Amino acid sequence: MKFISILFLLIGSVFGEIINTWENIDYAKVVDLSKSFVKERHIIKAINTGSEPASTYYFAIPKNVSESIAFSFASTIDASKNEVPMDSHIDEIEGGVYSVIQLPFPIAPKSKVSFAVSLVITNQLEPFPRKQALGDIQNLVLTTNKAPYSAYPTKSYKIRFQGPSSAKEVKTIGATDPFGWELKSLEGGFSYDVTEESFAPYTESPVSLVYERNLPLPYVKDLRRDLWLSPRLNTLQVEEHYDYSNKAAELISGFSRADWMNKRMSTKSSPAITAIHFPLYKGVEIKDIYFTDLVGNVSTSLVMENNLIVKPRFPIFGNWNYNFTVGWTHKLSDFLREDAEDKDEYLLEVPLIGGSTDVVYEKVELSFYLPEGAEFISVQSPLANTDYSISEVYSYLDIFGSHTKVTLQFENLVVDLRNVKVGLKYRYTLAAYLRKPIYIGLSILVALLSYLGITKIDLSLSK
Amino acid sequence: MVTINDQGYITVNDRVLKLIKSLLIVLIFISITIAAVSSRLFSVIRFESIIHEFDPWFNFRATKYLVHNGFYKFLNWFDDKTWYPLGRVTGGTLYPGLMVTSAVIHNLLAKIGLPIDIRNICVMLAPAFSSLTAIAMYFLTLELTNDSESIANGTAKATAALFSAIFMGITPGYISRSVAGSYDNEAIAITLLMVTFYFWIKAVKLGSIFYSSVTALFYFYMVSAWGGYVFITNLIPLHVFVLLLMGRFTHKIYVSYTTWYVLGTLMSMQIPFVGFLPIRSNDHMAPLGVFGLIQLVLIGDFFKSQLSRKVFIKLAIASGVVIGILGVVGLVLATKIGLIAPWTGRFYSLWDTNYAKIHIPIIASVSEHQPTPWASFFFDLNFLIWLFPVGVWFCFQELTDGAVFVIIYSVLASYFAGVMVRLILTLAPIVCVCGAIAITKLFEVYSDFTDVVKGKSGNFFTLFSKLAVLGSFGFYLFFYVKHCTWVTENAYSSPSVVLASHAADGSQILIDDYREAYYWLRMNTPEDAKVMAWWDYGYQIGGMADRTTFVDNNTWNNTHIATVGKAMAVSEEKSEVIMRQLGVDYILVIFGGVLGYSGDDINKFLWMVRISEGIWPEEVSERGYFTPRGEYKIDDNAAQAMKDSMLYKMSFYRFGELFPSGDAIDRVRGQRLSRSYAESIDLNIVEEVFTSENWLVRLYKLKEPDNLGRSLLTLKDNEKKLATKKGRRLRVNKKPSLDLRV
Missing domain, CATH: 2.60.40.1730 (tricorn interacting facor f3 domain)
Structure with a gap:
């Protein structure tokens, strides 16, 4: 048994640690833009598609934000929506950055688990345009992934933004957008009309959103x-x-x-x-x-x-x-x-x-x-x-x-x-x-005594 | 200790009385110290613990350099952040005494577990030394009156000394330069002046080598601290000279003078800034001459005792003629060869108050170099100023060596105080001495009621007149304290970096525009940015904004100052050439038109014009800045040269926009700029980068030269054309159609 596990480890290190055992059957991404930094919350319901129980979920973090994570946090969500924190740490594996989440117990094949990952990301917001006249209203631009960026395939996806009531998509040079989703306003935010049903792992869909925020950063x-x-x-x-x-x-x-x-x-x-x-x-x-x-x-x-x-x-x-x-x-x-x-x-x-x-x-x-x-x-x-x-x-x-x-x-x-x-x-x-x-008192005493002593010394030459 | 003898008299033990007396004196000194220090703290209480005015900012910066880099680096300090691009050999052109004193205090306190911030030490140095001055004053007065009974008899000597200490502690003449934060050379120099004189009087009296060596030591300290040491350098030989003329030559004088002169001169030459001045400059010729004279007198004295009277007179005449001729020829030759420095302008301005105004505007432009108005004598010295002659008169009653010293000091200091406002400072101590002598004498006579008590003279009028005099002088003393406190609080406690104003409800508002702008410079410009401003602000920019300046309060290079003045005074086109040659990045102007602050650059403008006219009379002319009717106008009718000048434009640029509904009003000069005219004031070669909250400080950036080598003046004109309706259409058409991009 030991031998097998060592073999697995070796294979793992050669062929990749992240074994595709999960599938996200429900994925909701909420981006909070109400502050001068970005707060993301990913609520994921995943199913173990492998043949063995799995207890580690690799939450992929896009390259462009991996350097700017101020804080990350993961918790399980049970049926009554209670959240219990889980162990997680950010690690670089095979050139990708992941939040390695240790589920509290191994999930049996074909079983589902719900959890949330929260990220606080800095350096994501930039003024657009970078320079403006005094008194002009400021717009910020956020570059994020429209589609789920996950190590695993995803079905059923929702994305919502909180804070500004509307935003505009701007095209970035050289970027092609495979998804032509519409933006719509919601109460306290806006969201995309997601039309696709399934997403392949590591789908990159960078989008730049411009929204009004006339406040300092x-x-x-x-x-x-x-x-x-x-x-x-x-x-x-x-x-x-x-x-x-x-x-x-x-x-x-x-x-x-x-x-x-x-x-x-x-x-x-x-x-x-x-x-x-x-x-x-x-x-x-x-x-x-x-x-x-x-x-x-x-x-x-x-x-x-x-x-x-x-x-x-x-x-x-x-x-x-x-x-x-x-x-x-x-x-x-x-x-x-x-x-x-x-x-x-x-x-x-x-x-x-x-x-x-x-x-x-x-x-x-x-x-x-x-x-x-x-x-x-x-x-x-x-x-x-x-x-x-x-x-x-x-x-x-x-x-x-x-x-x-x-x-x-x-x-x-x-x-x-x-x-x-x-x-x-x-x-x-x-x-x-x-x-x-005590020491201060003593040193003052010594100073006074030595002064007294010095005054007693007769240095005069004439005797 | 206390016994009652058989006649019913209470007798107190001698030692107990002595103890009580010394306790009382200590108590009095503690009170004087409290009074002296606390009145100097008005500035800290009403504002904050901050370095004041202009020069103290340099001293503070130098002290920080000394503390961080050590003494040897400090002495060899070449400051490349001032006088760009020339730099300044700072270590060799300053009096290090003040900085060294603070650094030593700082290090000593740190050694005994009190790591006090160097800024606080610098701020508190002057008040701390003021209490020492009072003590030194006490000893000096005591020494001066010591061997004369008619100036102050017996017990009155201590009274006079204490009075002088009290007067000195709170006289505004001294406080004006020693409030907390006024971290200038004078802060310690006045103390040293008093101590040096005290030891000198003692040395003359005793003929002691020890005391004259101590005098020399303090003289050295004084030399290291303040350029005003020249006052001692001349006063002591003058004292000796007068004593010689009075036929008072003794070996005591010989010993004390020669010891002081030789040691003092050698020591003073160790200060890099002084160097060989003591044997070259005119200021130092008097002690040298008296030194030679006293040798001759000594030889003469010797011959007089050896030779017969007739032979001696012949010898004296012959040698007198020879030495006189040799001396004059030597002086002329040395001046011609250049061994002796030529007579400097500051020296001339001491004798002729109009000299500076005509020949060296840079000296005259400093307000503290102006002649003293009569009122400020009263303002700074209060009732002492009219007691002063009385005290001098008492000194004439018995011409002891000390009294002669007081008289000479009084005459010299009075003259100099009349020539320059700031020299009231050197007058103040002797006024305090004389005032103390006079008032003691007065009290001595009028508070003597023994006759009345014994019933010898029952004359009511005698009693009444005595009480009237005592009462009125009691009132004067009381009023003196009131006056000093009032003057200190209201006139001398403003840091001038922060201005105080009153809100409608009477509460105090601080106007902190200087620091706002300086701090903006410090935070938001490149570290090597070079800031052009009039020289008044050089030290402050160096100290607070930490940026390179072109000219500062050191004013060692008149041409450089004139260059900056010219850049401010001429048109944009000419100014651009000058500024590019200098390497200017930013320009700072002080504008008081919004606030009503009269010390702004427009009011100083004529000095800039005069100084640059001194160098370039064909390019800048003072006359051109006045209207044909000779008025100094800044409104629509201002002279063309004024309207074109860089400084004028930078001061009033966009000023009109503050008055959206009418004419712009300059609150300092009370002149009205019509709306259309105010809007027409435009700048092409510089860009406004910052203006402080009350418009007091305005910062401009010299624009980068155009990439295609076009003149900035024509560029702006083209822009204006494009801004018109037709131009706007043109511009829109020219714009390529591009998508929004990130």
């Missing part, structure tokens, strides 16, 4: 989120450094303040970012809010109904940049709890990213600055981080000890992940708590 090139823990003051200081940009349509000519004022652009929605919102957590105390950039304080920020609204120095048009720092202070106790077993161990749970309502992050660096003398135990993140480092940082009055800095790096995140929590465990004893004030 906010984009953070780099976010450095620093969290300073101070049990002494019971504070959690948050400081976020943003490299902000906008992927919306660029201005065709220079920015004219006269046009901006005459068209009353600051009161209208436009592709320019005029304010950045940071939703604050409800029920959590927040104070000492500041908003600065490299040349000093920016006086235009305000807190309104659980929203910190930050107005950049200038409206950020397409391809313009602005960097800034916002910070505030929370109560540490709102985020910290003691370990049940060991009273000296603490568990901190904080959101991975802080603010904004609609934004894509290219790079996020999350750093924890532990209290002086605290011992780092572990850090846990539900999302895979690309890098991880521990270093020592010296801050105010850190003469006899430093802050341990734990840094996690992430890439390609979207604002929807702001509820994802990162957990950090550290040990902080009473001795460590007392050490700093």
Whole structure:
């Protein structure tokens, strides 16, 4: 038996791992375009056409989006529409990219299974045209597959778009469209009239859809989120450094303040970012809010109904940049709890990213600055981080000890992940708590005593 | 400690009294420090912790460079981001004292566990040093009055010293250059000035090599910090010279002067920017001359004691003539050969206030180089200005070495303060000393009620007059504090980078256009973009926008400034040639017409014209910018040269569109541009890329040259033709029919 399985493995590696055992008998694709990134949900009902039970489903991901997946998620759907998460991971197999889904149990031949795959994809939306005049309505173009792109044959297919109420198909150079489907408006979106009944595996049908979206495409090139823990003051200081940009349509000519004022652009929605919102957590105390950039304080920020609204120095048009720092202070106790077993161990749970309502992050660096003398135990993140480092940082009055800095790096995140929590465990004893004030007191005492000693020394030459 | 003797008198132990006294003095100093520092914090409280004005931005940038790159790299710093394409040997053309001081403080604090941001150190440096100035002032006054009983007797000496410290702590004349954020050389230089003088007076009094070496050390620190060190360089020899003339030559003076001169000069020559100036430049000839003179006096003194009177007089006359001739010939020859620098313009402008206006407009164009109006003496020094002569008069009562010093200082500083507004700063300390002396003397006399108490003179009028004088001077003192606080708060606490204005409901609005535009430049232009602006904004662009500039507040190259001025003053066609030669990418203009901000470029325009006229008199003429009736107009009737000029067009381009229903009104100059005229102001060679919220800063980009080599001026004309009805049809026909493409 072992021999056979090894043989299969070998065959698999030579002839291909993805054995065509499935057929999609029902496939619905829902594309959500209501934000500045694309959310896709694929609801699939598949039947095992093979002769053996199968437990792995290879969900094919088109090449053009495989680099831009911020997040993917798969779950089974049972008869009463309940969803249970499944194990899945993205892998490159034989030159194609797949989300390898482990079904919770092997599916017998001729049996069916229902599941959903959700993808959050960034970098898919582009302004069309790329440059436009101030005040023009912006259109975005999305390139996606019209037909199901699957490793397996598909029967019965539906596709629907959410967000904009209508869109127009544009022809791309060199692309041939095998499907002449009509677009029709729906409530809260639009869809295609699918006329074909069956689709071969890996059907490529790229289509570019243009739709109106007169809003910016906010984009953070780099976010450095620093969290300073101070049990002494019971504070959690948050400081976020943003490299902000906008992927919306660029201005065709220079920015004219006269046009901006005459068209009353600051009161209208436009592709320019005029304010950045940071939703604050409800029920959590927040104070000492500041908003600065490299040349000093920016006086235009305000807190309104659980929203910190930050107005950049200038409206950020397409391809313009602005960097800034916002910070505030929370109560540490709102985020910290003691370990049940060991009273000296603490568990901190904080959101991975802080603010904004609609934004894509290219790079996020999350750093924890532990209290002086605290011992780092572990850090846990539900999302895979690309890098991880521990270093020592010296801050105010850190003469006899430093802050341990734990840094996690992430890439390609979207604002929807702001509820994802990162957990950090550290040990902080009473001795460590007392050490700093004692040492500071001692060093001041030593300084005073040595001053006294020095004044007693007589250096005069005449005796 | 406290005992009651058999006669019922309470006697307190000597040591306890001393302790109480020193505690009181410490308390007073703490109060002075609090007063001095807190009044300088108005700017931080009302605005923010920000570097002020223009020069401090350079100092701040240099300090950051020093902190990041170390001292040796700093000394060898060649800055290619200014004076493009020439660059500036920055390390060799600045006074490093200020930057080194902040960097040392920064590093020291970091060593003891206080890693304070360098910006905050720079912002707080001036207030911190102001409290040191007050302490130095205390010791200086104490030293000056020390050996005279008629200037201030016994216990009054400390009172006078404390008064001078208080006055100095909050005098607006000093605060004007030392509020938080005013990170300029003067911030530490005034402290050093006081300390140097204190040690000098002490050295003269004691004839101590130690104290004159300390004087030299602080003199060196001063040289490294501020160009105003020349004031010490000349004041000390003048003091010695006057003492010699008064026949007060002693070996004490000889020892202290020669020690200070030799050590101080050698040390000052270690500063790259100073280099060999102390033996070449005219500013430094006085100490050299006095140094020679004092040797002769010493020799003379020696001969006088050895020879008979008759022989000595003959010798003195003969050697005097020989040395006089040799000296003059030497001076003339050295100037001719070029060993001694020619007399500089700034020097002449110190003597003749009109010199600069005629010969060097660049110096005259700086507002702080203008002659001082009378009002600003009162504004900056309040009631001290009229107590000042009284104090000087008291010094005449007993001409001690210290009193002579006060008199000389007063005379020199008064003169210079009258010539240049900013030199009120050097006058302020001596005014505080004299004011303190005068007021102490006054209080000494009028607060003496022993006669009244003992019932010797029951004259009601004596009592009344005493109380009246005390009351009025008490009021003056009170008013002084009020005045200083008011002036500090309202006149000297604006960072000038951020402007404050008031909304209709009285709340404060910050106008942050400068930083808005600078930050836009920093964020949205290529890192090597070169920005042309008038030199006032050079340091700020370097500091805040971090972009290359052509001219800045260093103003070392008049021709370069004139070139920029010419590019602003001439027509588009000519300007394009200049800008392409310079390599301009962006142009920044300050326009206050919307906001009513009078310090804008149009109001500075005449200086640009004058400076460029100085170099190209045949191409630019100041007269051409005035209307035939001699008015400076910017409306429909403006002079043709004005209307054609690049700066004018860039300021008013699309200004008319702000007034959709009528004529455009310039709120600074109160002039009206008719609608049709305002719309006709057009630009061809540059493109507007950014204008700040209140139109204060406008940024333009020099267009790329046309691919086919056509002139940008004709191109725009063609475009306009196409924009007409007929042209539009033409254009539509020309357009090829293409499908929508991605």
